[in-house]
Amino acid sequence: MVKRNESETSEVELVRRIRRWASPAPAASLVLGIGDDCAIYRPRGSREDLLFTTDLLIEDVHFRRATHRAEDVGWKCLARGLSDIAAMGGAPRFCLVSLTVPGWADTRWVNGFYRGLLRLAQRTGTALAGGDLARTDKVTCDIVVCGAVPRGRALRRDGARAGDAIYVSGRLGGSAMGLAQGSGAAWKRHLRPEPRLALGRFIREELRATAAMDLSDGLSLDLRRMCEASGLRAEIVIPPICLGGNLDQGLHGGEDYELLFTVPSRVRVPRAFEGLPLTRIGTMFRGKAEVELYGRPLEALGWDHFAMS
Amino acid sequence: MVKRNESETSEVELVRRIRRWASPAPAASLVLGIGDDCAIYRPRGSREDLLFTTDLLIEDVHFRRATHRAEDVGWKCLARGLSDIAAMGGAPRFCLVSLTVPGWADTRWVNGFYRGLLRLAQRTGTALAGGDLARTDKVTCDIVVCGAVPRGRALRRDGARAGDAIYVSGRLGGSAMGLAQGSGAAWKRHLRPEPRLALGRFIREELRATAAMDLSDGLSLDLRRMCEASGLRAEIVIPPICLGGNLDQGLHGGEDYELLFTVPSRVRVPRAFEGLPLTRIGTMFRGKAEVELYGRPLEALGWDHFAMS
Numbered sequence: 001m002v003k004r005n006e007s008e009t010s011e012v013e014l015v016r017r018i019r020r021w022a023s024p025a026p027a028a029s030l031v032l033g034i035g036d037d038c039a040i041y042r043p044r045g046s047r048e049d050l051l052f053t054t055d056l057l058i059e060d061v062h063f064r065r066a067t068h069r070a071e072d073v074g075w076k077c078l079a080r081g082l083s084d085i086a087a088m089g090g091a092p093r094f095c096l097v098s099l100t101v102p103g104w105a106d107t108r109w110v111n112g113f114y115r116g117l118l119r120l121a122q123r124t125g126t127a128l129a130g131g132d133l134a135r136t137d138k139v140t141c142d143i144v145v146c147g148a149v150p151r152g153r154a155l156r157r158d159g160a161r162a163g164d165a166i167y168v169s170g171r172l173g174g175s176a177m178g179l180a181q182g183s184g185a186a187w188k189r190h191l192r193p194e195p196r197l198a199l200g201r202f203i204r205e206e207l208r209a210t211a212a213m214d215l216s217d218g219l220s221l222d223l224r225r226m227c228e229a230s231g232l233r234a235e236i237v238i239p240p241i242c243l244g245g246n247l248d249q250g251l252h253g254g255e256d257y258e259l260l261f262t263v264p265s266r267v268r269v270p271r272a273f274e275g276l277p278l279t280r281i282g283t284m285f286r287g288k289a290e291v292e293l294y295g296r297p298l299e300a301l302g303w304d305h306f307a308m309s
Numbered sequence: 310m311v312k313r314n315e316s317e318t319s320e321v322e323l324v325r326r327i328r329r330w331a332s333p334a335p336a337a338s339l340v341l342g343i344g345d346d347c348a349i350y351r352p353r354g355s356r357e358d359l360l361f362t363t364d365l366l367i368e369d370v371h372f373r374r375a376t377h378r379a380e381d382v383g384w385k386c387l388a389r390g391l392s393d394i395a396a397m398g399g400a401p402r403f404c405l406v407s408l409t410v411p412g413w414a415d416t417r418w419v420n421g422f423y424r425g426l427l428r429l430a431q432r433t434g435t436a437l438a439g440g441d442l443a444r445t446d447k448v449t450c451d452i453v454v455c456g457a458v459p460r461g462r463a464l465r466r467d468g469a470r471a472g473d474a475i476y477v478s479g480r481l482g483g484s485a486m487g488l489a490q491g492s493g494a495a496w497k498r499h500l501r502p503e504p505r506l507a508l509g510r511f512i513r514e515e516l517r518a519t520a521a522m523d524l525s526d527g528l529s530l531d532l533r534r535m536c537e538a539s540g541l542r543a544e545i546v547i548p549p550i551c552l553g554g555n556l557d558q559g560l561h562g563g564e565d566y567e568l569l570f571t572v573p574s575r576v577r578v579p580r581a582f583e584g585l586p587l588t589r590i591g592t593m594f595r596g597k598a599e600v601e602l603y604g605r606p607l608e609a610l611g612w613d614h615f616a617m618s
Contacts, residue, residue, distance in 0.1 A: 030403050030436045039438035041403065046355035054405045056441045094339050094350065096363045098451040127339045129348035132365045142407045142451035
């Protein structure tokens with residue numbers, strides 16, 4: 001869903017403020033706190049770091065009752081969290097699901113929700129470890145997914161270096177186009193995004209990616225976030241756009257759940273991974289944290305959930 | 310908040326169903342899944358087990374805008390999760406907070422919410438590791454708290470044995486009484502519950518408790534849950550009730566966040582821990598999983614959030 005928002009007290013601002021409040025410094029075992037796709041926790045004496053991500057999926061914000069079946073909502077709820085795990089190169093371990101449902105959502109709807117969620121969970125080896133349930137006016141699902149990476153190996157968005165090549169997987173804008181059309185292959189893609197878990201591990205293990213994140217809010221906004229985290233400027237060309245999609249959808253459309261990553265320029269990146277195209281779209285440079293498309297600043301118009309009044 | 314509900318498709322039923330769906334068996338590293346206060350995860354090679362709990366706090370279900378300040382809501386949101394960690398004898402590590410707010414909740418409200426939450430977080434050594442934010446019609450907070458215990462040492466509700474003595478901490482019914490009164494010390498207790506973290510570690514380390522859980526939904530319902538998990542029958546007397554409270558509040562009132570635990574009958578339990586009374590209220594026996602008060606079955610009338618239509 002593409003929404004335009006340039007409010008100053010946007011999600012970025014609020015996250016910044018909360019991060020400031022959350023200091024003094026978190027526990028030593030918390031390697032990375034607020035601001036990346038996942039928090040990173042290092043269990044005592046363990047060979048693996050644990051990744052944690054949390055995502056809200058809300059009726060009439062992220063989906064509509066009339067157009068999204070219960071199974072689709074359950075699937076998407078988990079897929080969004082898994083995508084964050086993929087972005088850090090992790091393997092999923094378990095999830096916790098909190099669900100609130102209004103009166104219209106009967107047992108059948110709740111069953112469908114869990115059926116969709118568990119189908120993806122079983123396919124990806126994610127255990128359902130717990131959750132909470134309550135009644136409210138709208139369907140609200142909050143999911144926490146835990147993943148694991150070998151100690152110290154998580155891909156972060158702050159690791160890009162000047163000179164690194166910028167890549168994206170797949171073709172962008174498909175989800176936004178699907179949402180606009182409301183049917184067909186692109187719509188199905190919007191309903192059932194595929195978290196790029198295998199790709200995430202591949203770019204971490206084989207390509208030695210320096211930074212990565214998933215494209216959940218649109219390239220223009222997400223790449224700017226990577227620039228801000230890494231303290232770099234990105235110069236890009238037009239990214240690969242899905243068949244039938246337009247430039248606007250490709251640059252700003254959210255919910256593609258493809259991966260955005262950087263690798264040192266000397267690294268040979270294959271043209272595709274398991275049939276999914278990997279395309280170089282630009283280069284990182286020293287400079288002010290912003291994105292330039294053919295030398296002109298690209299406004300970050302992606303999806304920004306939060307704009308406090 | 311004391312609510313009466315005897316619907317057959319209650320939370321217990323739904324949890325049972327979801328647990329069934331969640332099989333085939335979860336990952337080996339997930340020691341305990343759905344059904345206890347926390348899920349237990351065993352990181353590879355680690356000396357500690359990690360505990361995870363998730364809790365929803367919803368406007369007009371768990372609190373009201375008119376009577377609960379933002380700081381109180383933030384505090385309570387974390388306190389509920391910490392209470393689950395306490396029940397397993399754990400030490401808190403970090404939390405993840407997802408918050409949805411309606412139009413009336415301005416920046417000041419959100420600030421207040423985080424101020425209340427972070428005050429308790431800092432006092433208990435809980436890092437705020439991340440979260441999500443969105444707009445919706447009602448305030449909904451979903452919190453995940455992670456705690457840790459030495460490997461294999463978590464207190465569970467399924468560990469009670471026939472002959473064990475049953476104990477509760479504190480005096481019960483205070484929160485229900487506070488809610489009914491809307492002011493005074495009991496009301497403050499309702500607003501700002503104190504998770505019994507130090508007590509949880511004490512009963513695990515010093516008393517070698519066999520089972521424990523926190524009293525969130527009322528003694529009658531929570532003790533029945535412990536009976537069901539342990540496959541035992543409980544015989545109890547009237548528990549200690551808060552000053553001014555009635556029997557109904559003491560037996561069925563929710564949100565006291567005291568600890569309910571069992572110890573082998575030979576264990577000498579002190580009368581108080583750090584000023585908090587520890588009172589023996591009964592004994593566990595072999596038999597059908599139910600609670601008897603002076604030999605008569607005690608109906609489980611505690612707070613049951615979920616009753617599917």
